[in-house]
Amino acid sequence: MRNQNHQPYENWMFESSSLTIEQRGNLYEHLRVCPQCRQVQQEWDGVIQQIHRAPQVKPTTGFSQRWRMSVDARREMQVRSQTWKLLLWLTGVAFLSLFVLAIQIGADSPVYLIISQMKTFTRAVAEFFIIFKMIATFFQMIPSTVALLLSVTLIGVFSVLTIIWIRTFMRISKQGVYSKS
Amino acid sequence: MSTKETEWMQAAQKGDEDAFANLVEMYEVPVYNLCYRMLDNPQAAEDAAQETFWRAFQAIKRYDPERSFITWLLSIAAHYCIDQHRRRRLPTFALDLLPEESVPFITPGIESIVIRGEEDSRLHKLLDLLKPEDRAILILRYWYEFSEIEISQTLSLSVSAVKSRLHRARRCLAEQYRTAQPQAVLEEVAS
Numbered sequence: 514m515r516n517q518n519h520q521p522y523e524n525w526m527f528e529s530s531s532l533t534i535e536q537r538g539n540l541y542e543h544l545r546v547c548p549q550c551r552q553v554q555q556e557w558d559g560v561i562q563q564i565h566r567a568p569q570v571k572p573t574t575g576f577s578q579r580w581r582m583s584v585d586a587r588r589e590m591q592v593r594s595q596t597w598k599l600l601l602w603l604t605g606v607a608f609l610s611l612f613v614l615a616i617q618i619g620a621d622s623p624v625y626l627i628i629s630q631m632k633t634f635t636r637a638v639a640e641f642f643i644i645f646k647m648i649a650t651f652f653q654m655i656p657s658t659v660a661l662l663l664s665v666t667l668i669g670v671f672s673v674l675t676i677i678w679i680r681t682f683m684r685i686s687k688q689g690v691y692s693k694s
Numbered sequence: 695m696s697t698k699e700t701e702w703m704q705a706a707q708k709g710d711e712d713a714f715a716n717l718v719e720m721y722e723v724p725v726y727n728l729c730y731r732m733l734d735n736p737q738a739a740e741d742a743a744q745e746t747f748w749r750a751f752q753a754i755k756r757y758d759p760e761r762s763f764i765t766w767l768l769s770i771a772a773h774y775c776i777d778q779h780r781r782r783r784l785p786t787f788a789l790d791l792l793p794e795e796s797v798p799f800i801t802p803g804i805e806s807i808v809i810r811g812e813e814d815s816r817l818h819k820l821l822d823l824l825k826p827e828d829r830a831i832l833i834l835r836y837w838y839e840f841s842e843i844e845i846s847q848t849l850s851l852s853v854s855a856v857k858s859r860l861h862r863a864r865r866c867l868a869e870q871y872r873t874a875q876p877q878a879v880l881e882e883v884a885s
Contacts, residue, residue, distance in 0.1 A: 527864045556868040563817050564836045572726040572740055577719040580747050584711060587748055 519543075519550050526554050703763065706754050714754065717763075718747050724764060724838070725771050731833045732775035732826070734818045742778065746771040768838070769848040772830045779826035823870050828863040831856055 522543045525532055532540065544551050617626055652660045699720065705713035725746050730739035749770050750757075757766060821829050830849060834840040842860070846853045 523865070524861065527861065553865075553868050556871040557864065559871050560820065560864075560867045561836075563813065563820075566813060567731075567817050567837075569723055569727045569837065570730045570736075570739075571723050572743060573736075576722045576726065576740075576743070577715050580718050580744055581711070581715050583744060583748070584751070 519547065519553075522547070522550055523553065526550065526557055699763070700759075703754075703757075703759065706751070707757070711751075714747075714751050721764060721767055722747075725767055727837065728768055728771050728830075728833060729775055731821065731837060732772070732829060733778060734822070738778070742771065742775055746774055749774070765840075765844060765848050768834065769850075772834070772849055776826040776830055820867055820870060823866055824863050827851075828859045828866075831859050832863045832867075835860060 522540055525536055525540045526544075529537070529540070544554055621629070652663075655663075699717070702713040702716045706717060722743065726739055726743040729742035729746070730736065733739050733742060746767065750767055753770075757763070821832070824832065827849065831845055834845045834848060835842075840848065842853050842856045845851070845860075846856045849856070851859075
């Protein structure tokens with residue numbers, strides 16, 4: 514293994530095409546007196562010769578046709594992979610739900626579970642009506658022009674969101690989701 | 695980029711598959727060559743080049759026309775090949791898997807095919823000694839004559855990292871060259 518005391522000549526040997534005339538002269542002088550660097554220079558010249566002899570390799574004929582033919586297959590594979598991912602995700606969610614349900618059934622009696630679920634549902638409905646009443650009261654309290662403006666804004670936002678959602682749904686069902694890689 | 699290329703590019707960005715196929719035809723050699731020099735194997739190179747164009751096609755809408763298209767393509771190819779090196783141990787180069795054609799196009803005799811195959815094999819054995827990133831840097835520098843800045847942009851590295859890796863790669867190749875060469879070749883270089 515060579516020692517490290519041959520700079521900057523070692524760098525110059527590897528980048529000889531970008532040297533100034535003075536640097537070339539200095540390198541030449543150094544190579545004349547330093548057998549170690551002379552050897553590296555010879556070895557590097559050999560590597561460069563070998564690289565220059567190695568041509569640009571072409572693919573076999575019909576590369577672009579093969580690419581064109583593979584596009585449909587790749588798309589199909591992508592859609593299949595997405596379907597599998599969705600299926601796996603849904604299965605995971607279903608298993609998790611079943612797991613939670615099984616724990617609840619194991620902890621409480623089924624009758625108690627049904628009663629508590631009904632209670633939760635009734636409470637949710639009641640709270641929804643309370644929120645609805647609060648919004649209605651809020652609209653009655655504020656000036657009619659502001660209420661009108663707010664209603665139009667809300668309707669506008671929800672319409673735009675709905676359109677975006679429908680367009681996204683149509684795009685995904687038509688093309689599939691492209692990965693970013 | 696020529697006018698025709700720009701037209702194909704714009705059409706491809708609008709989803710025109712035929713326009714992109716023209717770009718594939720135009721750039722198949724540099725992309726394939728990079729994959730071949732990175733992976734040693736014609737079949738692996740074909741797969742990698744096909745995958746490169748597929749990834750480019752998927753990402754074409756995000757391509758910035760201000761950037762050189764070939765640099766962008768080679769960047770995708772180089773990253774993919776580096777990833778392949780990391781993922782698996784690649785099969786070694788075999789003479790019977792030589793590619794059918796090479797540039798400059800000549801019709802060589804069997805002897806010259808074998809000699810070239812042996813040279814190629816020796817070169818790949820040398821390149822195999824390098825880390826995948828260093829190998830990609832060296833290939834871009836000597837087969838594509840990319841500057842250090844262009845290499846840094848292609849491989850998403852800093853210029854100083856490219857410089858130090860390039861130096862390390864050259865030094866490694868020079869050190870290993872003697873052991874990898876038959877005596878006749880060494881005598882030829884020394885003369």
